[in-house]
Amino acid sequence: MHRIVAKKQLAPNIHMIEVEFPPRMVAKIRPGQFVMIRIDEYGERIPLTPAAIDEDKGSLTLIFQEVGRTTRRLGRLREGDLISDVVGPLGTPTEIKRFGTIAVVGGGIGTAFIYPEAKALKEAGNCVVSIIGARSGELLILKEEMKSVSDKFFITTDDGTVGRKGFVTQMLEEVIEMGEKLDLVIAAGPAIMMKSISDLTRRYGIKTIVSLNPIMVDGTGMCGSCRVIVGGETKFACVDGPSFDAHLVDFDHLLSRLKMYSEEEKLASQILEMGNQDGL
Amino acid sequence: MASEARRTAKRQQMPKRAAEERIRDFKEVALGYDIEQAFEEAKRCLQCKSPRCVEGCPVGVDIPHFINKIVERDFNESIRIVKEKNNLPAVSGRVCPQEDQCEAKCVLGRKGEPVAIGALERFVADLELERGAESTISPIATGTRIAIIGSGPAGLTAAGDLAKLGHDVTIFEALHKPGGVLTYGIPEFRLPKAIVEAEIEYVKKLGVRIETNIVVGKTLTIDEIFSMGYRAVFIATGAGSPRFMQIPGENLNDIYSANEFLTRTNLMKAYMFPKYETPIRVGKTVAVIGAGNVAMDAARTALRLGAEDVCVIYRRSEAEMPARIEEVRNAKEEGVRFQILTLPVRYIPTPTGRVGSVECIKMMLGDLDETGRRVPTPVKGSNFQIKVDTVIVAIGQRPNPILANSIPGLEVRKDGTVVTVDSSGKTTKDLVWAGGDIVTGEATVIGAMGAGKKAAASIHRFVSSS
Numbered sequence: 001m002h003r004i005v006a007k008k009q010l011a012p013n014i015h016m017i018e019v020e021f022p023p024r025m026v027a028k029i030r031p032g033q034f035v036m037i038r039i040d041e042y043g044e045r046i047p048l049t050p051a052a053i054d055e056d057k058g059s060l061t062l063i064f065q066e067v068g069r070t071t072r073r074l075g076r077l078r079e080g081d082l083i084s085d086v087v088g089p090l091g092t093p094t095e096i097k098r099f100g101t102i103a104v105v106g107g108g109i110g111t112a113f114i115y116p117e118a119k120a121l122k123e124a125g126n127c128v129v130s131i132i133g134a135r136s137g138e139l140l141i142l143k144e145e146m147k148s149v150s151d152k153f154f155i156t157t158d159d160g161t162v163g164r165k166g167f168v169t170q171m172l173e174e175v176i177e178m179g180e181k182l183d184l185v186i187a188a189g190p191a192i193m194m195k196s197i198s199d200l201t202r203r204y205g206i207k208t209i210v211s212l213n214p215i216m217v218d219g220t221g222m223c224g225s226c227r228v229i230v231g232g233e234t235k236f237a238c239v240d241g242p243s244f245d246a247h248l249v250d251f252d253h254l255l256s257r258l259k260m261y262s263e264e265e266k267l268a269s270q271i272l273e274m275g276n277q278d279g280l
Numbered sequence: 281m282a283s284e285a286r287r288t289a290k291r292q293q294m295p296k297r298a299a300e301e302r303i304r305d306f307k308e309v310a311l312g313y314d315i316e317q318a319f320e321e322a323k324r325c326l327q328c329k330s331p332r333c334v335e336g337c338p339v340g341v342d343i344p345h346f347i348n349k350i351v352e353r354d355f356n357e358s359i360r361i362v363k364e365k366n367n368l369p370a371v372s373g374r375v376c377p378q379e380d381q382c383e384a385k386c387v388l389g390r391k392g393e394p395v396a397i398g399a400l401e402r403f404v405a406d407l408e409l410e411r412g413a414e415s416t417i418s419p420i421a422t423g424t425r426i427a428i429i430g431s432g433p434a435g436l437t438a439a440g441d442l443a444k445l446g447h448d449v450t451i452f453e454a455l456h457k458p459g460g461v462l463t464y465g466i467p468e469f470r471l472p473k474a475i476v477e478a479e480i481e482y483v484k485k486l487g488v489r490i491e492t493n494i495v496v497g498k499t500l501t502i503d504e505i506f507s508m509g510y511r512a513v514f515i516a517t518g519a520g521s522p523r524f525m526q527i528p529g530e531n532l533n534d535i536y537s538a539n540e541f542l543t544r545t546n547l548m549k550a551y552m553f554p555k556y557e558t559p560i561r562v563g564k565t566v567a568v569i570g571a572g573n574v575a576m577d578a579a580r581t582a583l584r585l586g587a588e589d590v591c592v593i594y595r596r597s598e599a600e601m602p603a604r605i606e607e608v609r610n611a612k613e614e615g616v617r618f619q620i621l622t623l624p625v626r627y628i629p630t631p632t633g634r635v636g637s638v639e640c641i642k643m644m645l646g647d648l649d650e651t652g653r654r655v656p657t658p659v660k661g662s663n664f665q666i667k668v669d670t671v672i673v674a675i676g677q678r679p680n681p682i683l684a685n686s687i688p689g690l691e692v693r694k695d696g697t698v699v700t701v702d703s704s705g706k707t708t709k710d711l712v713w714a715g716g717d718i719v720t721g722e723a724t725v726i727g728a729m730g731a732g733k734k735a736a737a738s739i740h741r742f743v744s745s746s
Contacts, residue, residue, distance in 0.1 A: 025499050038456055044548070044557045045456075070557045085456040087493040217548065217558070220454050220495055221680050222464075222520045223540035227531055234524065234531060239682060253531060256633040260533040264559035271554055 001082045005059060011139045013066040014109065015075050016051070021086055023058040028089050031096060031116040032211065032243050035060065035088030036219040039077070043084070044070040047216050047238070050088075051112045051142065060086070063112035063141065069268040090219045094209065094243045096120045100183035101127040103175060104150070105168050105197055107189025108134050111142050113211050114188045115149075121186070122149040129180060130154065131171045133189075137162030152180075169196045182206050187246065188213075191258055195251035208246035212237045214257055229253045291393040292321040299613040303583045306468040306551055309610060310374070318403040322350035325395045326387055333397060336385035338730030339372075339437070341365045343382060343397055350400060359404040360416065366401075367440030367486075368433065368479045368729065370409055371462060373402025374471050376726045377604050409478045414485065419446035424743045427452065427510040429496045429683060432460020433725045434716030435516035436483050437732030438739075443486040445740050450510070452494040457547065460518055462725070464547040465539070467577050469584065473546070497686035502712070512711050512739045515684075515698060516732060519677040519717035525569070529627030530673070533634040534561055538570075538578045538674035545581050563669020566590045567638055568616075569624055571601040575674035576608060579616045582672065590616045591666070595623040595643050600653045619666070621645070623658065627671065637665045679718045687712070697721050704738030705731055713739055 006018040021035075029035075034047045052061040066075045077083070094117050102121055106114035111132045122128045130150035134140045135158045147153045155163025156171045164171055168189070176182065182204075187197045188211040201208040214226040214237050221239035228237050229250035235241060295311045296302075302309050313321065325347045333343045342361055349358035362369045378384075378398035386394030424447045428435045431453040439449045457463050462476045484490065494500050496517075505513055522537030524530050541560070544550040548558035562585040568575050571594035579590045592611070594601060597620050601608060612618070621643040630636035642662035645654035679696035691699040691708040698714040700707055705715040715731030717723055 024504075028499065042556050068557070069554060073557075085493050087454070087456070087495060088499060090495065090498055217540060217543055218455065220498075220520075221682060222522070223543050224522045224524070224537040225540050229531060234526070257531070257533060259633075261559045261561065264553065264561070268554035268557060268559070 001084060002086045004077055004079055004081050004083065005057075007077070007079050010063065010141045011134075013075070014063065014139065014141060015066075016061060016063045017074075017077070018054075018059050018061050019083055019086060020058055021060045023055050025088070026053050026055045026058055026060065029053050029060070030089065030093035031120045032094030033089035033091045034219070034242065035062075035086050036090060036216070037062070037083055037087075038085040039070060039074050040084045043073065044068070045085075045217055045219065046070055047090075047213075047219055047242075049113045049116070049211075051115050063109065065109045068265045069272050072269060072272055087219070091238060091242050092240065094186070094211075096124050098125045101129065101181060103129045103131065103172060103180075103182050103185045104146075105172055105185065105187040105189070106130075106132040106142075106146070107168050107187075107193040108139065109141070110187070110189030110193070110211070110213075111140075111146065114186065115142050115145055117186055118146060119149045122151075127151045129175060129182070131156065131168045131175070133157060133163075133168035133171070135159065167196070168193060169200055172197065173200055176200075176204055176206070184209065185246075187211075191251060191255050194246065194249075195255070198246035198249065198251065202247050209243050210246040210249060212242050212244060212249065212254060214254060215260065228257075286324050286326055286388075288392075289320070289324050291324070291396055292317045292399070294396070294399050299615070302469065303580075303614050306584055308472050309469050312406055313399055313403045318350055318400060319353070321396050322347045322400060324388065325351075328387060332385040332387065333382040333395075336382040337365075338381065338726050339365045339733050341382075341401070346404065347395065347397070347400055350404065355404055355407050359408045362401060362404060365733075366729070367437050367483055369401050370405035370475045370479055371433070371471065372726050372729065373398050373400075373405050374475070375466060377724060379605065381726065406475075409475065412478075417444050417486065419444060421448070422446040422743075424448060425450070425508075425510045426739060426743070427505045427513045428516060429513065430454075430460055430516040430518055430716075430718075431458035431480070431490055432462060432516060432518050432716065432728065434518070434718075434728035434732035434735075435460065435514070436480065437729040438514050438516065438715070438736040439488040439732075440483045440486050441733055441736035442740060443483070443488045445736075447740070447743070449487065450489045450491060452496050452500065452505075453490060453492045454495040454517075455547065456492050458490045458492060461520075464543045465574070465577070467542065467546055467581050469580065470577065495682065497683035502687050506711070511743050512713065514705070514732070514735050514739060515707070515712065515714040515718055516716045516728070517680060517683050517718050518728070519679050519722040521678050521680045521696070522673070523676045523678060524673055525624065525675060527624060527626050529629060529635070532627055532629050534563065534669065535627060535635050535671040535673065538568075538574045538672050539677060541578050541672045542574070542581065545585070551585060560585065561670060562587050564588045565668050566670045566672065567624075567666060567668045568592045568672045568674055570594065570674035570676070571596075571603055571608075571618075572674065572676065573603045573607055574677075575672075576603045576611045576616075578672040578674050579611050580614055582670065583614055583616065587670070591619050592616060593619045593622050593624060593638070593640065593666075595621065595656045596653065597621055597645060621656065623656070625663065628665065635668060635671050637667045638671060639663055639665050677717075677722050679721070684718070695721060702738075703734060705735035706738060
C-alpha cells in the first residue's frame with residue numbers, strides 16, 4: 001500500500017499526487033522510466049511517469065489526466081488515501097549526456113514526462129530550448145518548473161490564451177528557421193503531436209526521440225499489449241522503450257492502437273458518472 | 281478386492297458440468313470425486329511392490345501409499361503423504377498431464393484404464409482445503425536467508441521445501457498477485473483462483489514471505505539481494521514473453537497474444553468489466569492460432585466472453601497437437617472448431633484498422649522432424665481467407681529477458697533460457713540456481729515443480745555444508 005501524501009489539481013481534470021515509495025527504489029528511477037500503478041482491486045494497471053522524485057522522503061510525484069474510469073477514480077482520491085500497488089522503475093531510461101543544443105517539446109500531459117528529461121539534460125550541460133503547449137492556457141502544466149531548467153522557453157496554446165497561438169510543432173519550426181542549430185529534439189505528448197514533430201524534424205534532418213504512450217497491462221514485457229512498430233520491427237514499448245527514434249516509429253499504427261478500447265472506455269466512464277459502482 | 285476384480289473394475293469418471301451450461305460462466309468445469317467415488321477408485325490400485333507410477337511423478341509423490349490411505353478412509357494421513365513431496369496438490373491434481381506421467385506408468389493401463397491418480401490427488405487436497413490447510417511441520421530455524429525470484433509453480437515449490445527445512449525464504453514477485461502462470465494464465469474454469477490462493481496460503485504458513493511488485497533486474501538487482509543477506513538465489517521467472525509469428529498485419533487491433541488475452545481475463549478479471557476496469561474485446565468470430573494447452577484455455581475463455589464461433593487454427597493435424605487430449609476434448613464439447621493443416625500467412629484489416637480476416641494457406645504433412653512429428657509444408661496456391669473479429673496468437677512463450685540480462689556471469693542461451701550446469705539447476709553464476717520454464721523453455725506446471733524441488737535440495741545441501 002502506498003499513501004498519497006499530497007494532492008493538487010493542476011488544471012481541469014489534471015492532478016498531481018505525491019505517493020509514498022521505498023527510498024531504495026526511488027533512487028533507481030531515471031528519466032524516461034515509468035511506474036505501473038493499480039489503485040485497488042478493480043483498477044486497471046496504468047503506466048505513469050514520475051515528474052519528480054524525493055529519495056529522502058521516499059516519494060514519487062505523479063501527474064495524470066482523467067481520461068478513463070481508473071484515472072477518474074484516481075482523481076477522486078484524497079490526501080491520506082492509499083493506492084494498492086506501485087511497481088517500478090520500468091522501461092529503458094532515456095540516454096542523458098551532453099548532446100549540445102536540445103529542443104524539449106511537451107504537449108499537454110506529455111510535459112510531465114518531458115520535465116525530468118529536460119532537467120537531467122540541463123544538468124548534463126546541454127543548452128535546453130523548451131517548448132510546451134496545450135489546448136488552452138488553463139491546461140498548461142509545469143510552466144515554472146520547465147522554465148527553470150531551460151535556456152530558452154516558449155509556450156503555445158491552440159486558442160492563444162497564453163503564449164503563442166498555435167501548436168508546439170509550429171513553434172519548433174520557427175525556432176529552427178530562426179537559425180537555432182539543434183543537435184537533438186525530445187518530444188512527448190499526444191501521438192498526433194509526436195507524429196507531426198517527427199515529420200518536421202525529418203525534413204530538417206534533426207535526430208528526434210519520442211516517448212510513446214501505448215496501452216499497457218503488466219508493463220514488464222509479458223503481454224504485448226504495448227507493441228509498437230519501430231523501423232519495421234515489432235517492439236514492446238514497456239521494455240524496449242518507451243523512448244524511440246521518432247523517425248523510425250509507425251505513428252499511424254500507434255494512433256490506431258490507442259483507439260482499440262475507446263468504446264469500452266466510454267462505457268465504463270459513463271457508468272461511473274451515473275454513480276453505479278458495480279457497472280451492472 | 282481380489283486382484284482380478286481390481287483389474288476389471290471400471291475407472292471412476294470425474295463428473296463435469298454440461299457443456300451448454302459451463303460455457304456461460306467461469307466456474308470450474310470438472311467437479312471432482314465425492315468420497316464414495318474416491319473410495320471406489322482408490323480400491324482399484326494394485327499397491328505394486330515396486331510402483332512404476334512414482335517413477336513417472338516429477339516430484340516423487342508416494343502414490344500407492346496415499347491411495348491406500350484413501351481406501352482406509354484416513355484422508356488426513358493421505359494428504360500428509362502427498363504433501364511430503366508436493367506443496368501444491370490441489371493445483372497439480374487439476375493441471376498435471378497425468379496421462380503422460382504417473383498414469384502412463386500405471387500397470388493397470390497396460391490392459392485397461394490406469395488408476396485416476398490425478399483425480400485422487402485432487403480429492404484429498406480439496407478435502408483438506410475445505411477445512412483450511414495447516415502446516416504440521418515445525419522445523420528448527422536455520423536463520424539462512426534464501427531468495428526466490430518468481431512465485432509460479434517452480435518458485436512456490438522450492439520456497440515450500442526450503443521453508444520446511446527451516447530456512448528463511450522470501451519470494452519476489454513482479455506482479456501484484458502471486459502464483460505466476462497459475463494466477464495470470466490458467467483460467468478460473470480449469471483452476472479456480474480460490475484454490476491457487478489457498479495453496480499459496482499454505483506455502484506462507486510454512487513460513488515463506490512473498491513480496492509482490494518487485495521486478496528483479498529492474499526494481500531490485502541480484503547484487504542488492506545478496507547484500508540484503510541472502511545466501512542463495514533461485515530464479516524461477518518462467519516463460520512469460522509472448523511469441524508472435526511475425527506475419528503482416530499481426531499488430532492490428534483485436535489481435536492479442538494469448539498471454540495478454542488470458543492476463544486481462546484471469547489476473548485483471550476483465551470478464552467482470554466494467555466493475556473490474558480492465559477491458560477486453562471479443563467479437564463474434566474468434567480465431568486462436570496454435571493448439572497447445574494455452575490455445576485451448578484461450579479458445580474456451582473466448583467462448584465464455586461471448587464469442588459465437590471460436591476456431592483453433594493449427595498447421596499440423598490433431599495427432600500432433602501439443603494440448604492434453606482432455607483439454608482438446610473439453611474444447612470440442614464446448615463447440616470450439618478445429619481448422620487443422622492450416623497456417624495463417626497475413627491479416628487483413630477492416631476500414632477502421634481492426635482485424636477483419638486472416639489469410640491462411642493449406643498445409644500437408646511430410647517426413648518426421650527431430651521432435652518425432654511430421655513436418656508441415658504449405659500447399660502451393662491453396663490460400664484462402666477466414667473472416668474474424670478477434671485473433672488470439674497462442675504459439676508459445678519464451679523467457680522474459682529482463683532478469684537474466686541483468687546478471688553478469690549468468691550464461692543465457694539465444695532463446696533466453698538460462699544454462700544450468702547440473703540437474704539440480706545450478707547456473708554458471710555462483711550462489712544462483714534456476715529452474716522451470718526459464719531453463720527448459722515453455723513446459724508443464726509439474727515439470728517446473730520438479731525443478732523447484734531439485735533446486736531446493738541442492739540449495740539446502742549447499743547452505744548446510746558451507
